[in-house]
Amino acid sequence: AQRVTQPEKLLSVFKGAPVELKCNYSYSGSPELFWYVQYSRQRLQLLLRHISRESIKGFTADLNKGETSFHLKKPFAQEEDSAMYYCALRDSSASKIIFGSGTRLSIRP
Amino acid sequence: EPEVTQTPSHQVTQMGQEVILRCVPISNHLYFYWYRQILGQKVEFLVSFYNNEISEKSEIFDDQFSVERPDGSNFTLKIRSTKLEDSAMYFCASNLAGELYNEQFFGPGTRLTVL
Numbered sequence: 001a002q003r004v005t006q007p008e009k010l011l012s013v014f015k016g017a018p019v020e021l022k023c024n025y026s027y028s029g030s031p032e033l034f035w036y037v038q039y040s041r042q043r044l045q046l047l048l049r050h051i052s053r054e055s056i057k058g059f060t061a062d063l064n065k066g067e068t069s070f071h072l073k074k075p076f077a078q079e080e081d082s083a084m085y086y087c088a089l090r091d092s093s094a095s096k097i098i099f100g101s102g103t104r105l106s107i108r109p
Numbered sequence: 110e111p112e113v114t115q116t117p118s119h120q121v122t123q124m125g126q127e128v129i130l131r132c133v134p135i136s137n138h139l140y141f142y143w144y145r146q147i148l149g150q151k152v153e154f155l156v157s158f159y160n161n162e163i164s165e166k167s168e169i170f171d172d173q174f175s176v177e178r179p180d181g182s183n184f185t186l187k188i189r190s191t192k193l194e195d196s197a198m199y200f201c202a203s204n205l206a207g208e209l210y211n212e213q214f215f216g217p218g219t220r221l222t223v224l
Binding site: 096098102 | 217218
């Protein structure tokens with residue numbers, strides 16, 4: 001079954017500290033993996049995707065097929081990073097998105 | 110920058126009433142979706158729509174639900190007889206093509222409260 005697991009509901013770190021939001025997935029094929037972010041009172045927006053291999057707002061995520069993980073990392077957290085973060089995958093043959101349960105990231109000053 | 114829009118932002122209804130949630134996808138997009146998020150739970154796929162028909166639907170999308178693109182710009186989700194458990198945020202999304210590597214853009218959501 002297709003599943004995305006985010007084990008942490010809440011992650012609280014100090015400003016300037018490193019951040020890692022964990023994501024594991026279960027899928028038999030080759031899905032496309034994403035991170036979506038939702039800032040307070042704003043819509044869901046795409047943060048990054050595994051195929052682009054780029055850094056957005058200092059965040060990176062590497063797809064590890066052996067561990068079926070796609071953890072989101074940032075070396076130095078900033079207060080404006082406080083938001084809900086959703087890991088998600090998309091089926092290679094369909095276009096619906098399957099979301100994890102989300103992690104609320106709180107950056108303390 | 111074009112955005113997906115949704116109306117209303119908040120809808121309150123009595124159990125058993127019909128509701129219609131409205132979405133205006135980005136104008137040149139071809140694939141349309143509804144998702145919902147019950148408070149405290151994950152965002153769940155409901156239905157996808159392409160070429161004026163449903164292309165995929167989840168188990169949640171039972172006979173009480175229907176979708177329509179009545180006029181080439183709006184994309185609506187109708188719930189015929191609402192239940193308490195239909196209370197949730199409903200998100201509309203659209204993308205240009207139903208392939209990998211095409212970003213789905215989400216609307217701001219409609220909060221549905223069933224009393």
